[in-house]
Amino acid sequence: MNLSQTTVSRALNGYPEVSAETRRRVAEMADKLGYAPNSQARRLATGRSMAIGHVIPRSIHEMMNPIFLEFIAGAGETYSRHGYDMMLSVVDDAHEEDAYRQIASRKKADGVIIHGPANDERRHLLLKKLNLPFVVHGRIPGAESETSWIDMNNRRAFERATNLLLDLGHTRIALLNGLEHMDFAHRRRRGFEDALAGRGLSPDPALMRSADMTEPYGCENAVAMLKGDDPPTAFLVSSMISAIGVARGIGQCGLKAGKDVSIITHDDALSFLPNCGEVPIFTCTRSSVRYAGEKAAELLLAMIADPDAKPASLHMDAELIIGQSTGPVPSPQNQARP
Amino acid sequence: MNLSQTTVSRALNGYPEVSAETRRRVAEMADKLGYAPNSQARRLATGRSMAIGHVIPRSIHEMMNPIFLEFIAGAGETYSRHGYDMMLSVVDDAHEEDAYRQIASRKKADGVIIHGPANDERRHLLLKKLNLPFVVHGRIPGAESETSWIDMNNRRAFERATNLLLDLGHTRIALLNGLEHMDFAHRRRRGFEDALAGRGLSPDPALMRSADMTEPYGCENAVAMLKGDDPPTAFLVSSMISAIGVARGIGQCGLKAGKDVSIITHDDALSFLPNCGEVPIFTCTRSSVRYAGEKAAELLLAMIADPDAKPASLHMDAELIIGQSTGPVPSPQNQARP
DNA sequence: TTGAAAGCGCTACCAC
DNA sequence: GTGGTAGCGCTTTCAA
Numbered sequence: 001m002n003l004s005q006t007t008v009s010r011a012l013n014g015y016p017e018v019s020a021e022t023r024r025r026v027a028e029m030a031d032k033l034g035y036a037p038n039s040q041a042r043r044l045a046t047g048r049s050m051a052i053g054h055v056i057p058r059s060i061h062e063m064m065n066p067i068f069l070e071f072i073a074g075a076g077e078t079y080s081r082h083g084y085d086m087m088l089s090v091v092d093d094a095h096e097e098d099a100y101r102q103i104a105s106r107k108k109a110d111g112v113i114i115h116g117p118a119n120d121e122r123r124h125l126l127l128k129k130l131n132l133p134f135v136v137h138g139r140i141p142g143a144e145s146e147t148s149w150i151d152m153n154n155r156r157a158f159e160r161a162t163n164l165l166l167d168l169g170h171t172r173i174a175l176l177n178g179l180e181h182m183d184f185a186h187r188r189r190r191g192f193e194d195a196l197a198g199r200g201l202s203p204d205p206a207l208m209r210s211a212d213m214t215e216p217y218g219c220e221n222a223v224a225m226l227k228g229d230d231p232p233t234a235f236l237v238s239s240m241i242s243a244i245g246v247a248r249g250i251g252q253c254g255l256k257a258g259k260d261v262s263i264i265t266h267d268d269a270l271s272f273l274p275n276c277g278e279v280p281i282f283t284c285t286r287s288s289v290r291y292a293g294e295k296a297a298e299l300l301l302a303m304i305a306d307p308d309a310k311p312a313s314l315h316m317d318a319e320l321i322i323g324q325s326t327g328p329v330p331s332p333q334n335q336a337r338p
Numbered sequence: 339m340n341l342s343q344t345t346v347s348r349a350l351n352g353y354p355e356v357s358a359e360t361r362r363r364v365a366e367m368a369d370k371l372g373y374a375p376n377s378q379a380r381r382l383a384t385g386r387s388m389a390i391g392h393v394i395p396r397s398i399h400e401m402m403n404p405i406f407l408e409f410i411a412g413a414g415e416t417y418s419r420h421g422y423d424m425m426l427s428v429v430d431d432a433h434e435e436d437a438y439r440q441i442a443s444r445k446k447a448d449g450v451i452i453h454g455p456a457n458d459e460r461r462h463l464l465l466k467k468l469n470l471p472f473v474v475h476g477r478i479p480g481a482e483s484e485t486s487w488i489d490m491n492n493r494r495a496f497e498r499a500t501n502l503l504l505d506l507g508h509t510r511i512a513l514l515n516g517l518e519h520m521d522f523a524h525r526r527r528r529g530f531e532d533a534l535a536g537r538g539l540s541p542d543p544a545l546m547r548s549a550d551m552t553e554p555y556g557c558e559n560a561v562a563m564l565k566g567d568d569p570p571t572a573f574l575v576s577s578m579i580s581a582i583g584v585a586r587g588i589g590q591c592g593l594k595a596g597k598d599v600s601i602i603t604h605d606d607a608l609s610f611l612p613n614c615g616e617v618p619i620f621t622c623t624r625s626s627v628r629y630a631g632e633k634a635a636e637l638l639l640a641m642i643a644d645p646d647a648k649p650a651s652l653h654m655d656a657e658l659i660i661g662q663s664t665g666p667v668p669s670p671q672n673q674a675r676p
Numbered sequence: 677t678t679g680a681a682a683g684c685g686c687t688a689c690c691a692c
Numbered sequence: 693g694t695g696g697t698a699g700c701g702c703t704t705t706c707a708a
Binding site for chain 1: 379428443444446554610619
């Protein structure tokens with residue numbers, strides 16, 4: 001085909017100086033021969049790995065499993081669109097730092113996403129030291145202005161949800177939260193408490209739980225609380241999975257969700273747990289975690305393209321959507337008792 | 339430090355000819371300087387990408403989301419242990435072939451895993467043509483002997499589950515299956531039908547559904563069937579998520595699961611949907627999809643290490659575990675009616 | 677046991 | 693608009 005490697009490279013990479021005719025010929029040939037530049041060689045030559053790393057310590061995975069994948073899927077689409085690969089490392093919690101060090105020293109990725117920031121988060125310090133660009137899914141307390149992040153307004157979402165319940169007359173509201181050493185859960189709790197405080201109420205520790213958001217967690221706590229001395233009339237729940245458990249627990253107590261007991265849950269808009277339709281099953285605060293993934297990826301790619309840009313962030317509000325699981329507090333005399 | 343690049347490379351890669359003393363010095367220095375060989379350069383030099391690709395078309399992702407991540411997590415652990423990276427590509431269904439072609443032509447991965455084989459699967463043909471080693475999670479009908487795969491015995495699991503229900507006296511058994519154009523669901527249906535046939539019964543199409551395994555799918559169909567003319571006394575369900583929906587539907591009809599209506603579900607042993615304890619909530623056929631991921635990865639890495647080896651496979655039986663959701667068929671006179 | 681040097685397959689710079 | 697060539701940072705012969 002009588003063309004130098006140089007020209008072929010330029011043609012395939014869309015350099016402007018190549019003549020249209022040459023480009024056409026090259027493209028045609030490449031197509032015919034099934035040729036595409038070896039990505040390792042290109043990466044070595046350019047010094048960019050064209051990959052983004054996601055380090056998943058087992059502990060995060062255990063609890064955030066379905067939410068995490070939805071985020072990944074969103075991010076993955078953005079990467080594909082921009083010619084980036086996604087590298088996933090599943091590691092023991094003890095090896096998380098190592099994983100980041102390796103990514104940096106072996107140049108395995110051009111940037112990483114931090115998942116599930118904790119209240120005492122430290123990963124960002126390491127990444128800064130390693131000079132590895134990153135975006136946080138969530139926020140790192142105290143480092144908001146010096147890091148790029150994408151987060152939903154957890155505090156406000158739970159404050160609004162609590163206010164909705166208060167407006168319906170509920171005052172005994174239970175909070176089934178995620179693990180509160182995680183930033184998102186911590187903020188949700190604050191929103192809950194702020195709303196109560198706004199009405200001059202103070203939270204009852206007997207009605208507050210913090211744990212992995214499994215289905216049995218919802219069920220067992222709902223049953224235990226409803227059978228207690230001064231049961232709640234409403235539940236505020238941190239995930240659909242647990243909310244389903246709460247609904248089951250309510251049923252086990254012979255009560256009816258949305259009538260005897262209200263539920264509001266946060267809904268990450270996971271595809272296998274649809275909560276939509278004309279009137280969704282659960283009243284919820286909804287925020288698409290998949291969309292968050294797309295946006296986080298965009299932020300990170302922009303950072304990589306322009307390393308000198310200032311940190312950028314995206315703060316999203318959840319929608320508050322009325323479903324079938326909320327209603328006015330039952331008047332005391334009608335109030336069903338298990 | 340006065341050592342050639344050659345020696346450093348050998349020391350770091352564990353070549354036997356390096357003296358213990360030299361190796362120690364190299365390791366120490368590397369540690370001190372935070373040095374690790376650039377993976378792109380190494381890949382280029384060795385010709386192996388040391389990565390395994392997972393191509394996720396959106397459609398698979400939509401329905402298999404949580405199950406898929408659990409598999410990935412298992413595989414990821416195996417990869418880490420063997421120094422391999424995991425590359426995830428989330429693509430439009432229309433670009434799936436392209437994704438595989440790119441992995442092959444650009445040498446992005448040394449092998450791939452095929453997820454969610456369909457009844458009319460064709461991906462393996464492409465991969466053979468591309469000369470890209472692969473392992474199937476599930477089985478490709480008609481290509482069992484010429485491909486490496488790992489699968490649970492779906493047919494037998496559902497046959498055993500059905501037999502258990504039959505032994506309990508149930509004859510009106512509903513099947514809420516996954517999408518039957520997928521191989522796993524197809525086999526589960528066969529198991530169900532085989533068991534019925536073994537007792538001289540034939541399946542009632544009015545009691546059989548095939549769809550994405552969401553929670554509402556379980557609930558809506560349970561309600562519709564239970565309100566029908568000749569309602570089922572038991573449900574056989576393809577996923578925990580849908581089974582939870584079935585339980586909700588049963589509750590909505592004023593019936594009690596495990597007493598008025600029995601449920602057996604398949605349980606992939608997902609961490610956020612624990613179904614264990616002394617007596618699990620759901621009677622189930624259980625098979626850890628995470629374990630499957632680990633094993634699939636091992637098969638694939640072995641294939642890559644020895645390209646001439648014959649295809650190997652792993653066929654696992656699910657456990658049949660008795661929980662609280664099954665009981666003898668209610669005698670007709672006592673049988674609760676919605 | 678160690679070192680020198682030739683690639684691996686590209687991109688990017690500098691000529692033409 | 694096109695081509696020659698020098699790396700990119702390793703691994704891997706081949707020699708010593």
